Amino acid sequence: MNVSSTSDIEITLWCIWALTVTHEACEYTEQKFNAEKTGGDPVIPSPNLDTDLVMACDQLVDRLIKAYKNPIQMQIDIARYSKLISPKDMGHNEEREEKLLERCPPGHEGTKLVEIPATILDASGAIIAWYLLDALTDATQKEIWVASDLLAPMLEKSVKVDGNWRLNQGWFKPSSENDALTPRCINLSPAWFQQGHENQLDPEVSASLKGASYEKILKAIAQHPLQQQHSGLCILSSTGQGCKPL
Numbered sequence: 001m002n003v004s005s006t007s008d009i010e011i012t013l014w015c016i017w018a019l020t021v022t023h024e025a026c027e028y029t030e031q032k033f034n035a036e037k038t039g040g041d042p043v044i045p046s047p048n049l050d051t052d053l054v055m056a057c058d059q060l061v062d063r064l065i066k067a068y069k070n071p072i073q074m075q076i077d078i079a080r081y082s083k084l085i086s087p088k089d090m091g092h093n094e095e096r097e098e099k100l101l102e103r104c105p106p107g108h109e110g111t112k113l114v115e116i117p118a119t120i121l122d123a124s125g126a127i128i129a130w131y132l133l134d135a136l137t138d139a140t141q142k143e144i145w146v147a148s149d150l151l152a153p154m155l156e157k158s159v160k161v162d163g164n165w166r167l168n169q170g171w172f173k174p175s176s177e178n179d180a181l182t183p184r185c186i187n188l189s190p191a192w193f194q195q196g197h198e199n200q201l202d203p204e205v206s207a208s209l210k211g212a213s214y215e216k217i218l219k220a221i222a223q224h225p226l227q228q229q230h231s232g233l234c235i236l237s238s239t240g241q242g243c244k245p246l
Contacts, residue, residue, distance in 0.1 A: 029057045036065050056137045063135045067117035076106050078122040150217050155184035
């Protein structure tokens with residue numbers, strides 16, 4: 001067996017383990033959230049979940065419950081707003097943004113400071129955003145920072161002056177000597193870029209995963225199941241400075 005095949009087997013084992021534990025962690029988190037929301041019976045975690053992971057899931061559920069019980073309603077009709085915007089609305093056309101704001105006002109004056117977990121509701125009561133302060137344990141955050149060191153070279157090259165809303169330099173604060181990572185944004189979704197192509201039989205990973213350090217990156221992604229629970233909902237961003245404001 002050569003080195004390459006051994007490495008492939010290691011990555012496969014990592015993925016199988018990570019997906020299995022992630023599934024069980026997600027199930028435990030969902031069941032515990034529903035139980036606490038409805039006053040149901042206590043939920044016992046799977047024996048396959050270690051103590052640190054169970055504690056991380058419990059902290060996430062605690063913040064979810066607090067957010068669920070702290071709704072902040074706005075008068076904006078998110079369904080109507082979604083019909084008015086298009087993929088071409090990048091947020092850079094001030095005239096266009098003013099017209100959208102006139103047609104779909106947020107329904108509040110000034111700025112509201114939110115310091116505890118909360119949910120943001122539209123006029124119909126639909127949840128359009130969750131604010132989950134301290135949802136990740138300190139241990140989980142440290143693991144993410146350690147794993148993120150592998151991404152530093154790609155993060156530094158990711159943004160452009162004329163990039164789209166995800167990669168536009170204007171959305172990121174300048175780097176400083178005190179920054180552990182350069183505030184930037186990259187997409188590591190395996191095979192995501194193949195969706196628009198005719199040939200689906202042999203999907204390829206994104207360009208970011210074709211570099212020399214791809215094995216370490218994949219292992220870093222698989223290292224902590226809690227990082228994967230929302231993998232389909234977010235784009236990896238360092239320091240949180242790459243998020244487009246709602």
